[in-house]
Amino acid sequence: MNDKTMYNLSYGLFVLSARQDGKDNACIINTAGQVTTEPNQITIAVNKLNLTHDMIAATKKFTVSILSERADFSLFKRFGFQSGKSVEKFSMFDGKKRVANDTFAVTEGTNGYISAYATQQVDAGTHTIFLASVTDMDTFNDVPSATYAYYQSSIKPKPKPVGKTAEGKPVWRCRVCGYEYVGEELPENFICPICKHPASDFEKIV
Ligand SMILES: Cc1cc2nc3c(=O)[nH]c(=O)nc-3n(C[C@H](O)[C@H](O)[C@H](O)COP(=O)(O)O)c2cc1C
Incomplete structure (x- = not known):
């Protein structure tokens, strides 16, 4: 799916x-x-x-x-x-x-x-x-x-890709508000602390 x-x-x-x-x-x-x-x-x-x-x-x-x-x-x-x-x-x-x-x-x-x-x-x-x-x-x-x-496409500022942090950990970014979570895997039940959208609205930034 x-x-x-x-x-x-x-x-x-x-x-x-x-x-x-x-x-x-x-x-x-x-x-x-x-x-x-x-x-x-x-x-x-x-x-x-x-x-x-x-x-x-x-x-x-x-x-x-x-x-x-x-x-x-x-x-x-x-x-x-x-x-x-x-x-x-x-x-x-x-x-x-x-x-x-x-x-x-x-x-x-x-x-x-x-x-x-x-x-x-x-x-x-x-x-x-x-x-x-x-x-x-x-x-x-x-x-x-x-x-x-x-x-x-036109209101939300375009975030700069960050890829990995200085410590080499991947970054997961909320597609709705841009909040970033640092970690190998994003927990399945993660809720964005800013806009309350679920883990499925996050993308791994590469
Ligand atoms: C683009 C966007 C769409 C949102 N859609 C919803 C929604 O449909 N329903 C909802 O409850 N919160 C939605 N939110 C999250 C709320 O606006 C957010 O959690 C807000 O801070 C709640 O404020 P309050 O606690 O003062 O009510 C959305 C946020 C954004 C940025």
């Missing part, structure tokens, strides 16, 4: 935001999609380790801001490479707008937002899948949405 075929799926990229007890937070996801039009429903899949997960499980309310081809890598670093458990991701960040469900939509590097209310959740092991009814949405501009492939 070729694990890399998953990269051929043409999913988009989103900033998923929530608000609980006066705290705003958001993370990057690639797992938002429409499931029905009448009524209008979407799903998101969120890692249980993410603070955003717990906030949505508690409040049911969230907003998906749709990243466009103008999204800068700094947005991915701010929302996708650190947790709201240790930082205030929205502080010193102007590209946001409070929307009807009281969460923030991200207005920088995005082309619109969809707010929704979770009606059901499915335990998918590492992730929870939330099924949600759309409550509000708006379009900001007509810049094309960023696909995951566009992120890989």
Whole structure:
């Protein structure tokens, strides 16, 4: 089986935001999609380790801001490479707008937002899948949405190949965020400490 075929799926990229007890937070996801039009429903899949997960499980309310081809890598670093458990991701960040469900939509590097209310959740092991009814949405501009492939080819900085470290150990690099693990073999159950993607998303740098 070729694990890399998953990269051929043409999913988009989103900033998923929530608000609980006066705290705003958001993370990057690639797992938002429409499931029905009448009524209008979407799903998101969120890692249980993410603070955003717990906030949505508690409040049911969230907003998906749709990243466009103008999204800068700094947005991915701010929302996708650190947790709201240790930082205030929205502080010193102007590209946001409070929307009807009281969460923030991200207005920088995005082309619109969809707010929704979770009606059901499915335990998918590492992730929870939330099924949600759309409550509000708006379009900001007509810049094309960023696909995951566009992120890989044009937004994420190209890492320099390193091959082996000074001690001669191989390096494994996360294809999603660039985190590097040094060791002969990458443990099968390894989870990227930065973006939480699994061992199958790592490549050995030669
Ligand atoms: C390109 C990219 C795609 C990601 N996709 C998802 C996803 O679909 N679901 C998810 O739960 N986390 C995803 N993540 C990881 C979260 O954004 C990341 O773990 C974040 O730091 C969680 O923040 P929080 O703890 O404040 O919620 C992705 C990260 C990146 C960079």
